[in-house]
Amino acid sequence: MQIGIIGSGAIGLLFAHYLGKHHEINVYTRRESGAQLLNERGMELTFNTESLTTSLKATAKPTYGEEVLFIAVKQYQLKPIVQKLKEMPRKTIIFLQNGIGHLEFFSELSKHELFVGIVEHGALKIDERTVCHTGVGVTKLAAVHGESYVHKVFENEDEYFLFKIENDFHELLMEKLIVNAAINPLTALLRCKNGALFKNKDYQLLMERIFKEVYCLFPFKKGEASLWNHVNSICKKTAENESSMLKDIKEGRPTEIDAIIGSLLEKAEKMKKAVPYLTFVYYAVKGLEQEN
Numbered sequence: 043m044q045i046g047i048i049g050s051g052a053i054g055l056l057f058a059h060y061l062g063k064h065h066e067i068n069v070y071t072r073r074e075s076g077a078q079l080l081n082e083r084g085m086e087l088t089f090n091t092e093s094l095t096t097s098l099k100a101t102a103k104p105t106y107g108e109e110v111l112f113i114a115v116k117q118y119q120l121k122p123i124v125q126k127l128k129e130m131p132r133k134t135i136i137f138l139q140n141g142i143g144h145l146e147f148f149s150e151l152s153k154h155e156l157f158v159g160i161v162e163h164g165a166l167k168i169d170e171r172t173v174c175h176t177g178v179g180v181t182k183l184a185a186v187h188g189e190s191y192v193h194k195v196f197e198n199e200d201e202y203f204l205f206k207i208e209n210d211f212h213e214l215l216m217e218k219l220i221v222n223a224a225i226n227p228l229t230a231l232l233r234c235k236n237g238a239l240f241k242n243k244d245y246q247l248l249m250e251r252i253f254k255e256v257y258c259l260f261p262f263k264k265g266e267a268s269l270w271n272h273v274n275s276i277c278k279k280t281a282e283n284e285s286s287m288l289k290d291i292k293e294g295r296p297t298e299i300d301a302i303i304g305s306l307l308e309k310a311e312k313m314k315k316a317v318p319y320l321t322f323v324y325y326a327v328k329g330l331e332q333e334n
């Protein structure tokens with residue numbers, strides 16, 4: 043089947059490689075030079091000691107003609123893509139972003155079949171055509187509405203690139219949100235790897251305070267102790283990783299702080315709840331972005 047992948051960053055290239063084994067992939071890039079490079083030389087995926095080249099089609103023209111589209115851009119890059127998709131005939135659209143900023147677009151896209159995906163793989167972009175698959179996980183998908191095409195995407199799925207269907211998209215996003223809220227801003231501010239948040243007792247205390255503030259804002263299905271264990275287990279599994287927020291800060295790029303912590307502050311304000319730790323990390327990361 044023809045699949046469009048919007049964004050040729052770490053996640054876009056990772057998906058292009060694995061889905062490209064059984065589907066025809068068209069990658070949408072932001073710059074013409076990026077598309078040209080991918081068309082001429084293909085993409086490269088490094089995994090353990092192997093390096094694999096995949097040929098694919100790429101374009102910088104946002105034609106979005108495929109029946110299934112994966113959106114693999116950052117939260118703050120979604121708006122122009124959504125504007126374009128609003129005018130297109132019905133398709134299956136899968137959002138892969140961290141955070142919950144994209145929820146606000148769903149009503150505008152109601153004619154499409156919408157899914158959200160949580161990517162639990164580690165992926166690191168090396169250059170414009172190369173991605174390193176740094177950690178094998180799964181991609182969890184849940185329908186916002188619709189389900190006709192998405193199962194076809196998984197035909198012949200790869201053992202290193204499995205999909206799992208979940209029932210409750212809201213719960214799926216919230217569980218990832220609490221993980222990203224607890225880990226990402228602290229690692230960016232403390233300039234530490236994820237593992238330091240459970241190894242260092244003082245960092246662990248800060249992470250727990252943040253976790254508790256988020257836990258009070260939503261009716262999570264999982265109990266507090268079980269979710270706290272989940273957050274710590276992700277920290278351990280990704281102990282050697284730098285979080286995406288730390289990478290963004292180090293590389294002088296905007297972060298996804300608004301979609302992760304900003305949306306939580308809005309919720310707290312509506313509920314009239316004081317969230318001092320979330321407020322602190324929000325403004326501290328915003329401040330760091332300005333220094334970049």
Ligand SMILES: NC(=O)C1=CN([C@@H]2O[C@H](COP(=O)(O)OP(=O)(O)OC[C@H]3O[C@@H](n4cnc5c(N)ncnc54)[C@H](OP(=O)(O)O)[C@@H]3O)[C@@H](O)[C@H]2O)C=CC1
Binds near residue numbers: 049162
């Ligand atoms: N990396 C990871 O391990 C994980 C990432 N995620 C989530 O996945 C999402 C994508 O992350 P990641 O791949 O790391 O991000 P990257 O910044 O590496 O990639 C995003 C890519 O999309 C491109 N882009 C932006 N706007 C457009 C557009 N209109 N059309 C085509 N391309 C566009 C960007 O181009 P340009 O470079 O010019 O801006 C960039 O190449 C994020 O929400 C992230 O939180 C989730 C789990 C793990």
Ligand SMILES: CC(C)(CO)C(=O)C(=O)O
Binds near residue numbers: 226
């Ligand atoms: C799970 C975690 C924290 C892994 O680094 C992540 O999703 C991120 O860095 O954005």
